[in-house]
Amino acid sequence: MTLRDFIDKLLGRQPASANVARERLQLVLAHDRSDLNPELLEQMRREILEVVSRYVEIDLEEGDVSLETGDRVTALVANLPIKRARPLVEPGSAAGGVSRSHGLNPGA
């Protein structure tokens, strides 16, 4: 958040519409260009979080997976703040960690 956004928020002011426009455009163009529908995207997001949660405990509230576009190239960007590593996962058995009680339930 820039200082200006912060002050806008403080004063209960709406953010400048150009910023809103830019963000909405970037999102809609990422979809237009990738031809991924929102449903597939949501499924992919869920599965990525699932896999990552096997290894580390992530902050689901803060994290996000998004499509970003620049220069006519679209990138998948995952921003997943790590709270802590999963204590019980050993390097060799990481992939098999799914079956453990802590493996698949990041919310718990």
Place this chain on the structure above:
Amino acid sequence: MTAPGTRYILICSGKGGVGKTTLTANLGIALARQGVRTAVLDADFGLRNLDLLLGLENRIVFTAQEVLSGSCRLEQALVKHKQEPNLALLPAGNPRMLEWLQPEDMQRIATMLGEQFDVVLIDCPAGIEDGFKNAVAAAQEAIVITTPEVSAVRDADRVIGLLNSHGVKPIQLVLNRVRPKMMANQEMLSVADVTDILALPLLGLVMEDEQVIVSTNRGEPLTLNGAKSPAALAYNNIARRLRGEDVPLMDPAKAGRGLRAKLGRLMTTKIF
């Protein structure tokens, strides 16, 4: 393929009403005045009005339709501009042409025009359907025109994708109806926003300008009489850049500064 040496430039946007025909008319006249033999081809057969903007509507005898069917020669259909003889219009035919017109037909017309003109400007219809596909077949390069609004930019992006897949190159951008004050107040997408998002080199910026409407009323493009209005200047500069001249771009921030922008600048100053 088309004759070498001639440039075939498509003027397109995806969305309607963003300024394609106005740009085609003004750029055509500006190029002609700079000594370039220029043909403007109205490829918007459904909603033709390039003739109106050029003030040539009463001088049309034949159109692209008769040229294609062989019932007249190209010379008979071309309407030469009286004041600017370097410019000629090839008018669009009847909208019913759309029923049989093929991309190859447009290529044939372009090749014919290439024999006597240095630049062929093609005024593209809105949309990305058959009309667009026909028009793009006659082009080698393109100017995409858009306004700083979400819907126009989104449609421009679609068109750029299609131009790329047709191998059209280079593709350059014109940003139309710029309002410096709104940009300064961050209530309009900035020039950088649009060029970053579309990732195209900027060929020119055209201000929102009342004189555009006045000139369409008269059927005399702004570039015809050396008018000094902001849009006239912009169209002339676009013509010069198109010919390879290095003309600096106008800076909208200098054209109008709003309070919010000043505030924005103050607030983002680092304190330590």
